[in-house]
Amino acid sequence: MAQGSTSFPDLPAWLAAQLRGWAASDGERLIFVARSAFAAFLALWIAFRLGLDSPGTAMTTTFILALPSSGMVLEKAFYRLLGTMVGCAAALLLIALFPQQAPLLLAGLSLWVGLCTAGAALHRNQQSYSFVLAGYTACMIAVPALEHPAGVFAAAVTRATEVGLGVIVAAVVHDVLFPRAHGRQVQRTVQARYDSFLAFCRQLLDGQLTPAQAELAHLRFAADIAALESGRAAAFFETGHARGHTRQLHAFNGAFMAALTTFYTLHRLRHRADPVSPVPALAAPLHAVLADALDGRNAAALEQLPAQLAPAAAAARAALAAHTGLAPGTVIDAETAIELAERCATQLAAFATVYGGLARNERQQVSEPQAYAPKTPPGIVLASGARAAFALLASATLWYWLAWGQLATSLVMTTVFCALASSSPRPTAMVKQVMTGFLLATPLTFATEFLLVIRASDFAMLVLAALPLFALALWLMTDPKRAGIGIGMAMFSSQFVAPVNLMRYDAMGMVNGMLAQIAGVLLAWVIFAVLLPGHTMGNRAHVRAALWREASATCRRRLGHQGGARLRHRFDNRVRDLLSQLNAAAGPTPPAATRAVVREGLTLLELGHAVIELRVLLAAPTDGPVPAALRTALARLAAYLRAPVAGTNAAAAAATVTALLDAGTAIRTALADGRCEPARAARLRTALADLHAIYTSLLDQADDTLDPTGAHHAA
Amino acid sequence: MPRELSIVGILIPTILPVFLGCLLLQGVLDRVLTHAGVYRRLWHPALARLCLLVCIVGGATAWLYR
Numbered sequence: 001m002a003q004g005s006t007s008f009p010d011l012p013a014w015l016a017a018q019l020r021g022w023a024a025s026d027g028e029r030l031i032f033v034a035r036s037a038f039a040a041f042l043a044l045w046i047a048f049r050l051g052l053d054s055p056g057t058a059m060t061t062t063f064i065l066a067l068p069s070s071g072m073v074l075e076k077a078f079y080r081l082l083g084t085m086v087g088c089a090a091a092l093l094l095i096a097l098f099p100q101q102a103p104l105l106l107a108g109l110s111l112w113v114g115l116c117t118a119g120a121a122l123h124r125n126q127q128s129y130s131f132v133l134a135g136y137t138a139c140m141i142a143v144p145a146l147e148h149p150a151g152v153f154a155a156a157v158t159r160a161t162e163v164g165l166g167v168i169v170a171a172v173v174h175d176v177l178f179p180r181a182h183g184r185q186v187q188r189t190v191q192a193r194y195d196s197f198l199a200f201c202r203q204l205l206d207g208q209l210t211p212a213q214a215e216l217a218h219l220r221f222a223a224d225i226a227a228l229e230s231g232r233a234a235a236f237f238e239t240g241h242a243r244g245h246t247r248q249l250h251a252f253n254g255a256f257m258a259a260l261t262t263f264y265t266l267h268r269l270r271h272r273a274d275p276v277s278p279v280p281a282l283a284a285p286l287h288a289v290l291a292d293a294l295d296g297r298n299a300a301a302l303e304q305l306p307a308q309l310a311p312a313a314a315a316a317r318a319a320l321a322a323h324t325g326l327a328p329g330t331v332i333d334a335e336t337a338i339e340l341a342e343r344c345a346t347q348l349a350a351f352a353t354v355y356g357g358l359a360r361n362e363r364q365q366v367s368e369p370q371a372y373a374p375k376t377p378p379g380i381v382l383a384s385g386a387r388a389a390f391a392l393l394a395s396a397t398l399w400y401w402l403a404w405g406q407l408a409t410s411l412v413m414t415t416v417f418c419a420l421a422s423s424s425p426r427p428t429a430m431v432k433q434v435m436t437g438f439l440l441a442t443p444l445t446f447a448t449e450f451l452l453v454i455r456a457s458d459f460a461m462l463v464l465a466a467l468p469l470f471a472l473a474l475w476l477m478t479d480p481k482r483a484g485i486g487i488g489m490a491m492f493s494s495q496f497v498a499p500v501n502l503m504r505y506d507a508m509g510m511v512n513g514m515l516a517q518i519a520g521v522l523l524a525w526v527i528f529a530v531l532l533p534g535h536t537m538g539n540r541a542h543v544r545a546a547l548w549r550e551a552s553a554t555c556r557r558r559l560g561h562q563g564g565a566r567l568r569h570r571f572d573n574r575v576r577d578l579l580s581q582l583n584a585a586a587g588p589t590p591p592a593a594t595r596a597v598v599r600e601g602l603t604l605l606e607l608g609h610a611v612i613e614l615r616v617l618l619a620a621p622t623d624g625p626v627p628a629a630l631r632t633a634l635a636r637l638a639a640y641l642r643a644p645v646a647g648t649n650a651a652a653a654a655a656t657v658t659a660l661l662d663a664g665t666a667i668r669t670a671l672a673d674g675r676c677e678p679a680r681a682a683r684l685r686t687a688l689a690d691l692h693a694i695y696t697s698l699l700d701q702a703d704d705t706l707d708p709t710g711a712h713h714a715a
Numbered sequence: 716m717p718r719e720l721s722i723v724g725i726l727i728p729t730i731l732p733v734f735l736g737c738l739l740l741q742g743v744l745d746r747v748l749t750h751a752g753v754y755r756r757l758w759h760p761a762l763a764r765l766c767l768l769v770c771i772v773g774g775a776t777a778w779l780y781r
Contacts, residue, residue, distance in 0.1 A: 070761060175761040239764045240754030243746070 029478040031178050036066035036474045039173035041463050043166050044498060048459070052165070053158045056498030061166025063470075063490040065174070066477060071182030073174040074237035075126050077167045083130035084163045087137025088156040094142050099149045102400070105142065110392040112138055117419045118385030124374045124423050124537070124581075125230055132419040139392065139415045143408050175239075182235040187358070189228050190252060194355045197221070197256065198294050201348070204267050205291040214267055215598045219590060221260060222579035225253055229372045245358075252354045253372050257572040259347040261609060264602055265693070266340050272696060278326070279333045282319055285312050286341035293348070302352035305345040313338055336689045370569045374577050376537065377546040383535030384422035391418040391527045395520070406516035413520025418527060425537040425585035430484055431525040437473075437488020438518050444469055445493040446510070453497060454505055466497050492517065538585025543578050544597050550574045551604040552641035554611045555634060564616040568609065575605050603697050610693040611637065617687050626670050629663035630687060636660075637694065653698060660695050664688065730776060737772045744771075 039062040047055030065080065067073050090112055098105040116135030120128035141159055145152035200217055203209045209217070232249045235241050273280050289312050293305045301308075320334050395414045399407040417434065421427035452465035473493065476486030495517075496510055535542070550571060560566040579601055586594045611634065618630055636659040640652040667688050671681060719726045745764065754760040 172765060176759075176765055179761050239745070239760035240749050242749050 028180075029475065032066070032068060032478055033471050033474040035173060035177050036062065036477075037467060037470055038177065039066070039170045040470060040494070042173065043169040045459060046169065047162065047165060050165075052162055054162065054498075056495050057159065057162035058166040058169070059498050060491060060494045061163050062170040062173075063473075063487075063494055065167065065170040066474060066490070067174070068180060068478075069182040069185060069234065070175045070179040071231075071234035071236070071238040071241075074171050075234045076129060077171040078237065079126050079130040080133055081164060081167050083133025084137050084160055086130070086134040088141060088160050090134060090138040091141035091145070092152060092156055094138065095145055095149055095152045100146070102146055105146065106393065106396040109139055109142055110389040110396070113392050113415055113419070114385040114389030117388035117422050118381050120419060121381045121384035121422050121537075122376050124376060125233060128423055132423075135388070135419050136412065136416045140412050143411055181238055182231060183238055183241055186228065186231045186235050186249070189224070189231060190249075190355065190358050193221075193224055193228065193256065194351075194359075196224075197259070197351075201263055202291060202294045204263060205287050205294070207270070209267070211267075211271065211599075212595060214264070215595050215602070216590065218260070218264065218602060219579060219583040219586070219594075219598055221256075222576045223583040225257065225372065225576050226374065226580040228253060229374070248354065248358055250371050252351075252358060254370065254569055254572070255347065255351040255354045257569075257576055259344070259351045261572060261605055262340065262344050262347050265606055266344055268606070268696075268700075269337060269340060273333070273337075277330050277333065278323060279330060279337055282316050282334050283337040283341060286316060286338065288312075290341065290344060290348075293345075303349050303356065305349045305352075306342070309342060309345040313342055332688060332692050335685065336692055339686075339689060370566060370573065372573050372577070374580075375574070376581070377542040377578075379542050379545075380535050380537060380539060383532045387527060387531050387535075388415065388418040388422060390531060391415065391524060394527070395523055398523075404516075406512045407519075408516075409513060410516040410520035410523065413517050414523045414527070417521055417524035421524065421528060423537060425581075427528045427536055428525060428533075431521060431528060433482075433484025434488035434491075435518070435521045435525060437476075437485040437490075438492045438521055440485065441469075441473070441489040441492040442514055442518070444472075444489075445496050445514070448493070448497055449510065450505065450507065469493050469497065536585070538581040538583075540582065540585075540593060540597050543582050544600065546578050547575065547597070547601045547604050548641060550578070551608045551611075552638060554608040555615075555638035555641060559612075559615055559619060564612045568612050571608050571612065572605075575601055575608075603700055607637075607641075607694055607697045610690040610697070614687060614690045614694075617683055617690075624670075625666045626663075626684065626687075629659075629666040630691075633659040633663040633691070633694075640698075657695065657698060660691055660698075664691050664695075667691070729779070733775050733779060734772060737768065737775055741768050741771055 040059045043058040043062045044055050047058045052058065061080070065073050065077055067076060094105060094108050094112065098108060113135040116131045116138075120131035120135075122128070123131070137159065141152060141155050145155055200209075200221075204214070228249065232246060236246060270280075270283075273283075286309065289309050290305070293301050293308065316334075316338050320331065320338075326334075391414050392411065395407070395411040399411055417431050421430045424430045448466060448469045453462060456462040456465045470490065470493065473486050473489035476482045476489065479486070492514075496514065554567065554571055557567055557570075579598060582594060582597060582601075583590070590598075614630060614634060618627060618634070633656070636652070636656040640656045667684050671684055671688075718729060720729050720732070721727075741764075744767065748754055754763070757763050
């Protein structure tokens, strides 16, 4: 009894908690299903009322646009409309150029589709969806028009109208009916990233992190950077998303990348440090200040970090000066460590300031930061384009040879999936999922059509008849592991269940159409499995080559007039983007080979930053032994970076190391001279630290090809 | 106003360019309202934005076809 009376008042609270839990998980999914189904039937109804030619297209569009948050829907809707318009225009142009000349038209079409798919593979964001659509819309309109070129304009107008209707309905419904704002999700991502980065820095300073763990963390952070950028792009379309916010998010990503790179260097320095030398003891108080500030979990404390660190840094410098009889290498090590700690503090403070502005939702004056732009290595882009063009040619040949009228549908399907899957790291798995959806939907669609829809006498009945099938497909779409199956089911069934204005129940025609669609997807799968199967997103060899290219680009590209800030930011962007591609392809547990590429990439990141800094120092046209020696070293380094194949570049590496040693000697003689003014001495010291960074990175890089003990320390 | 416009021989319903123009106007208004912080005070900003668009398009068509 007593127990009952104590637990009774908890019942409402318990119920409320349960309900909240349900609403956050299954409730969200149900709302998504209801919203998407409502959009689909609304589009269908409007299409009927307007008497459009194939109302199914409008409904299919709403299924394709069924995404979890309103920002994502609006973004995809916009790019879908854009792509459809361009595709229609391309189809009209192609038909006008080659009327009733099938071989020429198909060749032109395959060229167009190849170009569009390559463009889609290059961008990898929602803009790439426009490219995909421009490619396959042209195919959808031009192929059926081969026989009746006169009808092509009507076909293009119908397609554009129906897609436009579907896009408008989906955008309105998903934006207005129980919307889930993406802006809030971006806010949460920012918060989570800030927390996880601080935790990462704390672990790193505590020395808890093994190099392998740090590499994995870098992979994850690279994926986070890419995810935040795509989330920002989606939130841009939502109500109340201010321009200033976009700039702040760009600045957040930029500050994050800079801080991450510096902390990686710090991590490496600590790992390399010789325990018997006085360097760790000198740097320890600095690291303690950093760790202290990170522990406070107080953004205001972090913003004051450089000021807090200044006394410790001065003390460390004094202690270093007090030491006598140190080897020159050790002195440089210690100076680098102190400077690095200061740089960490500055960058953490910058990061915390940007984060604070975002978290408090206030406008900040952010200096024009560079946007993070995803870009794919050219080998993969070319392969995607070639694959799509070949797929279209192959299925067109089949179509001509077999003379099965329905094969035109199958040709379109092959093109659609070759284009869609080319931006996925595992295209065969994606196509397989969609095909599973198609196969599952085949009997269900057949049953729905000929048992239920056939008895429907009005629109309400039609909704009731078709709803179970669509609801199942939409429910599957909310499950991340089965999303592809759900999309396949929805796409497939909406094309066959949706009745046309003059209803025909043609079982043979339907089976024919179903077979053609499945055959088309099957062909796409075969092509992905057979044609250039290694050239997919995030392929290790391609990413590695691209990382080397980016590093060597730092030696060549123009510095600009902001002291190399643009170049540095661009380089950061590109390397992180390549790492995020690697992460997408590697899955949750990256193999050792992937981690090796990450390690190489991070070393190249360090190298590139040191190169940029050296180039900034050398920007003033001065002569003398020191600049000449530095220029030689840079030229050698550029030659080394141009030859990324292990083994062949050992000679280049050896030449670079010699040049670095010469430059180091030249600088030390200039410093020992004692005649240079303080500003120049500071510049020389920075140059020396950069040379040191390049030297150690090179030794790490070429551990097997060079003997690291022989030449220890001279730079 | 004519119901359809003839642009290089292609007949386009007048309402289409009107709608596109309204979308542009809405975009400009959107930016202004966001900057002024109006959307942050509303219960359902997306609905307000949609209603605004409906008002603009409705007003424009009513004015054109009066």
